Amino acid sequence: MGEIFAVYRKEMRAYLVSPIPYIVTALFAGGMAWRFFFDPDKAFFVYDKAEMYRGFFFELEYFLIILVPVIAMGQWSNESNGGTIETLVTLPVRTSSLVAGKFLAGLTLILVCLLATGVIPVTVSNMGDLDWGPVHGGYFGAFLFCAALLALGIWVSSLTRYQIVSFVLTLFAGLVLVGMYDLANETGPLAPILEQLSLSSHYQAMGRGVIDLRDVLYFVSFAAFFLYLNVQTIENRRYR
Amino acid sequence: MEGRNLQIRRLSWMSSILLFAVIVLANIVFARSATRIDLTEEGVYTLTDGSKRILAGLEDPAIIKVFWQGIPARFDNTKRYVEALLDEMENAASDERFQVQWVDMEEEEGKSAASELGVEQYVFGAAHGSEVRESKGYMSLTIELGNEKPAIFNALSLIEDQLEYLIVATIYQRSRTERPVIGMVAPRPQFNPFMGGRRPQGQFNDFGETMRKAFGNAARDYLTLDQPIEPDVEVLILTRPRALTETQVYHFEQFLLRGGRGILLLDPVDIDNVFGAASQRAEPHLSGMEDWLSHVGVTAERGVVGDFEATCLFPKGGREAVRYPFWPKVLPDFMDRENPVTRNLAPMPMYWPAALSVDEKKQTAEGRTATVLATTSDSGYRRGDITALKDTAEDASGKLLERVPLIVMVEGPLKSLWLGKPVPGSEPEKPADGEGGSEDGEGSGDGAPAAGSPDGDAPADPPKSDEPKKDDAPEGGEPKEAPKADEPKKDPGKDEPKQDGSDGDGDADAKEDEESGPARLEDGEIKLLVVGDAELICDQLGPRFPFSRAINGVTGFSFVANAAEWMSGSDDLLALRARATNPRNLEQMEDKDRDLVKNLNLYLIPLLVLLAGMTVFIVRRS
Numbered sequence: 001m002g003e004i005f006a007v008y009r010k011e012m013r014a015y016l017v018s019p020i021p022y023i024v025t026a027l028f029a030g031g032m033a034w035r036f037f038f039d040p041d042k043a044f045f046v047y048d049k050a051e052m053y054r055g056f057f058f059e060l061e062y063f064l065i066i067l068v069p070v071i072a073m074g075q076w077s078n079e080s081n082g083g084t085i086e087t088l089v090t091l092p093v094r095t096s097s098l099v100a101g102k103f104l105a106g107l108t109l110i111l112v113c114l115l116a117t118g119v120i121p122v123t124v125s126n127m128g129d130l131d132w133g134p135v136h137g138g139y140f141g142a143f144l145f146c147a148a149l150l151a152l153g154i155w156v157s158s159l160t161r162y163q164i165v166s167f168v169l170t171l172f173a174g175l176v177l178v179g180m181y182d183l184a185n186e187t188g189p190l191a192p193i194l195e196q197l198s199l200s201s202h203y204q205a206m207g208r209g210v211i212d213l214r215d216v217l218y219f220v221s222f223a224a225f226f227l228y229l230n231v232q233t234i235e236n237r238r239y240r
Numbered sequence: 241m242e243g244r245n246l247q248i249r250r251l252s253w254m255s256s257i258l259l260f261a262v263i264v265l266a267n268i269v270f271a272r273s274a275t276r277i278d279l280t281e282e283g284v285y286t287l288t289d290g291s292k293r294i295l296a297g298l299e300d301p302a303i304i305k306v307f308w309q310g311i312p313a314r315f316d317n318t319k320r321y322v323e324a325l326l327d328e329m330e331n332a333a334s335d336e337r338f339q340v341q342w343v344d345m346e347e348e349e350g351k352s353a354a355s356e357l358g359v360e361q362y363v364f365g366a367a368h369g370s371e372v373r374e375s376k377g378y379m380s381l382t383i384e385l386g387n388e389k390p391a392i393f394n395a396l397s398l399i400e401d402q403l404e405y406l407i408v409a410t411i412y413q414r415s416r417t418e419r420p421v422i423g424m425v426a427p428r429p430q431f432n433p434f435m436g437g438r439r440p441q442g443q444f445n446d447f448g449e450t451m452r453k454a455f456g457n458a459a460r461d462y463l464t465l466d467q468p469i470e471p472d473v474e475v476l477i478l479t480r481p482r483a484l485t486e487t488q489v490y491h492f493e494q495f496l497l498r499g500g501r502g503i504l505l506l507d508p509v510d511i512d513n514v515f516g517a518a519s520q521r522a523e524p525h526l527s528g529m530e531d532w533l534s535h536v537g538v539t540a541e542r543g544v545v546g547d548f549e550a551t552c553l554f555p556k557g558g559r560e561a562v563r564y565p566f567w568p569k570v571l572p573d574f575m576d577r578e579n580p581v582t583r584n585l586a587p588m589p590m591y592w593p594a595a596l597s598v599d600e601k602k603q604t605a606e607g608r609t610a611t612v613l614a615t616t617s618d619s620g621y622r623r624g625d626i627t628a629l630k631d632t633a634e635d636a637s638g639k640l641l642e643r644v645p646l647i648v649m650v651e652g653p654l655k656s657l658w659l660g661k662p663v664p665g666s667e668p669e670k671p672a673d674g675e676g677g678s679e680d681g682e683g684s685g686d687g688a689p690a691a692g693s694p695d696g697d698a699p700a701d702p703p704k705s706d707e708p709k710k711d712d713a714p715e716g717g718e719p720k721e722a723p724k725a726d727e728p729k730k731d732p733g734k735d736e737p738k739q740d741g742s743d744g745d746g747d748a749d750a751k752e753d754e755e756s757g758p759a760r761l762e763d764g765e766i767k768l769l770v771v772g773d774a775e776l777i778c779d780q781l782g783p784r785f786p787f788s789r790a791i792n793g794v795t796g797f798s799f800v801a802n803a804a805e806w807m808s809g810s811d812d813l814l815a816l817r818a819r820a821t822n823p824r825n826l827e828q829m830e831d832k833d834r835d836l837v838k839n840l841n842l843y844l845i846p847l848l849v850l851l852a853g854m855t856v857f858i859v860r861r862s
Contacts, residue, residue, distance in 0.1 A: 016856060021853075026845075029845040033842045045826070045834060049824055049826065050824040050826055116845050127829065130824065133279030134280060181314075195313040210278055212275070212320070213270060214273065221266060225256075225263055228256060229256055235248075235252060236248070236252060
């Protein structure tokens, strides 16, 4: 645990002193507010409902597909590019602790970004009788969605020394995993499988305020699998 | 060394594949599990105690057949909800009295079963490559209980919010040994070959359908007031009366006097006055009941009611919608929360309603109570002029803003309006009020739209004569004798009306009944709910109108069904209705306040975050 915390602290310090996380958080919060309140397609004031699903959590998914790769891209690529990865893997720290520390630090930053959008539901609740249940469910779903995508992104980052490659690959994977849901909307024999594999279908159920064990299991197992792959990839470097 | 590394890598890949297999397996195993937490305030996705109680008391098996096939994944949440709901219901019922069958629609057997039961296919747009084509699929369920025709619920995604209520209410009504008979007098739907639709074109079809689903065979729609209402009808919903004849009003009154409960949905100003032919006339429709209502001590005032605060939205085309004062929204704070009918009701839209006024002195003098069940907000007002109702902008200046009564319940003794007078219909009569049946093409005895009526979609039958039918004229057309004051009258709530002038000769009475219908009553205890609007349950503004469904809500359907249920003496289903989803509308805001909210959200947090970043940067530099 101490090892994980040490890595986590190191990563968090790096975030704190870099201007990029601040800019990313500001853009993310502003972008969400813009989509929610200003986008005529969503027309929050036309629908006249104190509810968040249609205009917020549905949109959030697409913002997260961009946000998570931005946060994940540098996790290992920076280390590879800067030549610090050799030092890291030879330290007397377990690989799983390294991966977990990086993962938790990335997740914390995402959590900060999500919290920065918290002013939107607070505003909505001041304008009407907002049911907080679906809001909590939606944020929980978004958090799990991010955890799954971040685990994938960190693993992708461990495969390449170039941040941009890592970003593009993770973004592409995210789009595929979300787009599967739209593909599944075309009825056909593969539709049920695509729908089950899609991150979107599991995330959207939570936005209604229902936390289903199946969705939680999917996200947790998805994240666990890619974290495990990440550990294996770094381990293999040790023996290279 | 190289061999060892290779072995480690191989092991690593094998373990990854193994983990993947375990994860897939775990997900498959849990795929049928429906363990979930419902975070919604009203427990929208959890079975209510009322539902559990009704299902636990099921004596005959209820068979639920679900037809689901060819529906895109975007409806998956609905499917999940249906699965979870039915699982919960299955658990709540004892001894397999609630059986769920997912019909295999891949088999020909499933399709023919759907066709036999009359299950409709759901039509939706599905992407096929780059183009969107119309596709069809099944998304329905049926409920079989007893010997009655199965109840069918199509397009489940549209009724997802009410599905629990609809299923449990259907089961409850069908398993009741004694069912209250609910009657409805409404314009008849008509098939119009020129309209292209398969459905009959009517004004209250959907509500009739809702009542049939909820009350089964005990719901009787399209009754007529030309004859006395059948004695087994306990609650009568009189919808949008138009230029009723004296005979028709008399039959309604007699129904109430013999203990029947009435729900009267007046509609002096309707969509026709705003967009149809009647907009040229600038006169509200007359119901023909004005004199009688005045006798009861309730008046529907001329004009419409507006509200500057609690209003529904009006579609302006495109994505625009504006607040429309003549569609007031009755908010819970302005409903009588003591009365079971309105206790748990969600905000309810009303469309161009009439203001109701109650003559308190008259009520007190005659020993009745008149309770206002719903009003506008404090910013309600009356507008006598019904021209230019299309204009959505109204100026509050110069208007008296107050709570305007919209729904009133009258209970207590009533003496017949025809006390000491001949029975209407015993001589040729005219419409009770000025609006003649043929004057504007309305006023047929059963409320059916007549030729030229904007209410009808098809050329209707020729206007019916208001001449009394032979059957209506008791005792061969002679006025009946009214019962004397000390003669026994029917107790409210009892099924059989007592006869006046009874001499104890049952056979003779029965023969007389057959010939002339129930005897005249001169007084009795009435229970009457008067509503200043009928469009709250009409098709045009009901669940099929997406704007109503998605934005303004269709609470009127629940309200009238609740009222019918409660007036029939049962409140079991009201507990289920309690969980109708609250539309949770936004408070009304000025445009400048909206802009402030938008801009604060857009700039405040990003600026604070950037400020925090700059502070860290400055601190580090210093």
